[in-house]
Amino acid sequence: xxxxxxxxxxxxxxxxxxxxxxxxxxxxxxxxxxxxxxxxxxxxxxxxxxxxxxxxxxxxxxxxxxxxxxxxxxxxxxxxxxxxxxxxxxxxxxxxxxxxxxxxxxxxxxxxxxxxxxxxxxxxxxxxxxxxxxxxxxxxxxxxxxxxxxxxxxxxxxxxxxxxxxxxxxxxxxxxxxxxxxxxxxxxxxxxxxxxxxxxxxxxxxxxxxxxxxxxxxxxxxxxxxxxxxxxxxxxxxxxxxxxxxxxxxxxxxxxxxxxxxxxxxxxxxxxxxxxxxxxxxxxxxxxxxxxxxxxxxxxxxxxxxxx
Amino acid sequence: xxxxxxxxxxxxxxxxxxxxxxxxxxxxxxxxxxxxxxxxxxxxxxxxxxxxxxxxxxxxxxxxxxxxxxxxxxxxxxxxxxxxxxxxxxxxxxxxxxxxxxxxxxxxxxxxxxxxxxxxxxxxxxxxxxxxxxxxxxxxxxxxxxxxxxxxxxxxxxxxxxxxxxxxxxxxxxxxxxxxxxxxxxxxxxxxxxxxxxxxxxxxxxxxxxxxxxxxxxxxxxxxxxxxxxxxxxxxxxxxxxxxxxxxxxxxxxxxxxxxxxxxxxxxxxxxxxxxxxxxxxxxxxxxxxxxxxxxxxxxxxxxxxxx
Numbered sequence: 001x002x003x004x005x006x007x008x009x010x011x012x013x014x015x016x017x018x019x020x021x022x023x024x025x026x027x028x029x030x031x032x033x034x035x036x037x038x039x040x041x042x043x044x045x046x047x048x049x050x051x052x053x054x055x056x057x058x059x060x061x062x063x064x065x066x067x068x069x070x071x072x073x074x075x076x077x078x079x080x081x082x083x084x085x086x087x088x089x090x091x092x093x094x095x096x097x098x099x100x101x102x103x104x105x106x107x108x109x110x111x112x113x114x115x116x117x118x119x120x121x122x123x124x125x126x127x128x129x130x131x132x133x134x135x136x137x138x139x140x141x142x143x144x145x146x147x148x149x150x151x152x153x154x155x156x157x158x159x160x161x162x163x164x165x166x167x168x169x170x171x172x173x174x175x176x177x178x179x180x181x182x183x184x185x186x187x188x189x190x191x192x193x194x195x196x197x198x199x200x201x202x203x204x205x206x207x208x209x210x211x212x213x214x215x216x217x218x219x220x221x222x223x224x225x226x227x228x229x230x231x232x233x234x235x236x237x238x239x240x241x242x243x244x245x246x247x248x249x250x251x252x253x254x255x256x257x258x259x260x261x262x263x264x265x266x267x268x269x270x271x272x273x274x275x276x277x278x279x280x281x282x283x284x285x286x287x288x289x290x291x292x293x294x295x296x297x298x299x300x301x302x303x304x305x306x307x308x
Numbered sequence: 309x310x311x312x313x314x315x316x317x318x319x320x321x322x323x324x325x326x327x328x329x330x331x332x333x334x335x336x337x338x339x340x341x342x343x344x345x346x347x348x349x350x351x352x353x354x355x356x357x358x359x360x361x362x363x364x365x366x367x368x369x370x371x372x373x374x375x376x377x378x379x380x381x382x383x384x385x386x387x388x389x390x391x392x393x394x395x396x397x398x399x400x401x402x403x404x405x406x407x408x409x410x411x412x413x414x415x416x417x418x419x420x421x422x423x424x425x426x427x428x429x430x431x432x433x434x435x436x437x438x439x440x441x442x443x444x445x446x447x448x449x450x451x452x453x454x455x456x457x458x459x460x461x462x463x464x465x466x467x468x469x470x471x472x473x474x475x476x477x478x479x480x481x482x483x484x485x486x487x488x489x490x491x492x493x494x495x496x497x498x499x500x501x502x503x504x505x506x507x508x509x510x511x512x513x514x515x516x517x518x519x520x521x522x523x524x525x526x527x528x529x530x531x532x533x534x535x536x537x538x539x540x541x542x543x544x545x546x547x548x549x550x551x552x553x554x555x556x557x558x559x560x561x562x563x564x565x566x567x568x569x570x571x572x573x574x575x576x577x578x579x580x581x582x583x584x585x586x587x588x589x590x591x592x593x594x595x596x597x598x599x600x601x602x603x604x605x606x607x608x609x610x611x612x613x614x615x616x
């Protein structure tokens with residue numbers, strides 16, 4: 001089965017994955033896990049696809065502001081529309097909450113760009129963006145900015161009877177718009193944050209609209225176990241993340257009655273991708289104590305992106 | 309394939325189901341539906357299992373009140389605990405919202421009996437109840453009170469590549485506790501109403517607790533399209549219900565770009581089950597206009613319960 005993981009270098013991380021999977025699929029071993037309980041949950045931003053210099057969904061929001069300002073120039077009176085229209089990325093970099101950005105303004109940008117349409121229309125917008133807009137550093141389409149080794153890991157887990165879920169702080173519908181194509185993960189196996197949904201009755205029947213609200217807890221930190229319990233009803237036996245927002249999920253896997261595997265993608269390859277620990281310090285510190293596998297992008301991955 | 313539906317009498321309803329399924333699985337027909345889009349959503353109470361004289365979950369709440377009062381007799385000061393302790397069903401019948409019951413008291417009973425424990429503990433409580441408590445009329449365990457023709461329909465749809473979801477106003481975890489056994493539906497394919505979830509951090513890691521809140525919209529009426537969109541990300545092509553709380557879901561299937569099938573279980577068999585239209589009037593009236601199939605329990609089902 002190891003040919004599934006061809007972009008993974010032979011090393012401790014790959015071996016740990018192979019050993020874990022072999023131990024849970026063999027019915028003759030005490031570590032065997034029945035099919036129904038083979039649940040994997042993987043974070044998306046920074047775990048399955050690139051999140052730098054900022055989230056793909058934030059680029060989408062900026063592109064939406066620009067489009068909206070183009071359609072209705074009266075919006076240019078508002079600084080966020082003006083900045084988007086002028087491609088003034090410095091304005092948006094300053095909004096990063098890690099940089100002390102204005103969280104209320106950020107939230108209002110999300111609501112302005114992500115609500116007011118049906119969820120089906122939004123899904124199409126997200127898909128159009130991800131399959132036509134390009135990453136500023138690599139000049140590659142955003143939907144090609146996923147990590148090839150993680151795409152291989154997903155298929156390897158699926159080939160071993162795992163149900164693989166994405167569990168992301170990013171928007172459910174945003175990720176669903178491409179998850180089937182790039183990850184082979186069905187829409188119903190994407191868990192994420194989402195703003196409000198509301199049923200609008202029309203002459204043609206119900207239409208689910210997006211509203212200025214949140215549908216369930218933000219899918220980050222302590223919100224991940226909540227949304228996993230609500231969506232799946234089981235704890236993962238395999239969990240993958242890359243930041244402190246994934247800490248609760250990585251630990252949740254350990255509370256399973258079955259053997260479990262938690263892994264952390266470590267961004268340590270400035271040359272091929274990015275190197276950063278900000279926002280992952282706690283989880284990196286906990287990893288050795290808890291026996292979580294730290295995957296070095298530099299050492300463990302022969303290839304990072306599918307187009308390399 | 310029709311041997312799957314052995315508890316269905318040959319008639320218009322069964323034929324309509326067979327014809328619809330045959331039309332969507334045949335790739336040579338223009339009505340063909342790809343596997344990913346073969347989504348079915350079925351209501352639970354009154355569609356897949358018996359909801360009379362009242363909901364199984366309400367009997368569970370009363371049993372919980374009684375147990376709690378037995379453990380802590382000081383609770384007997386409150387009338388709802390006293391009534392449960394004394395098996396005074398007349399008290400609870402009067403709480404039915406259709407009978408002008410006290411909705412605030414009903415909600416507080418739900419919170420008192422359904423929260424304060426971890427969701428895993430609650431799942432075990434629900435499972436214990438459903439597999440040991442008996443229905444007052446049939447003296448059969450509650451988890452055997454499902455409709456055999458619906459259990460067959462679920463397996464028939466699954467054998468034809470459908471992903472079958474329960475979409476119920478009942479509690480997610482309550483239904484999940486038995487859904488795999490009785491319906492062959494995995495926990496992650498149960499959508500329902502649920503009270504709040506919250507992650508509590510312990511020395512042994514995160515534990516998902518049940519709190520006095522609601523996690524997402526009540527999964528009834530206009531809440532059903534919302535929860536289906538959030539959970540599945542697709543509209544059903546096959547929807548089944550029995551009451552006006554299912555109206556939005558039955559209509560939602562019609563808004564699909566594919567051919568769709570909506571069906572309504574009609575409770576018209578007082579002898580073998582119950583006969584009632586209260587709360588289903590609108591949907592029964594809409595059925596002929598919309599081409600929804602009305603299934604007569606009396607005429608279309610040779611057998612109602614698995615133990616007949």
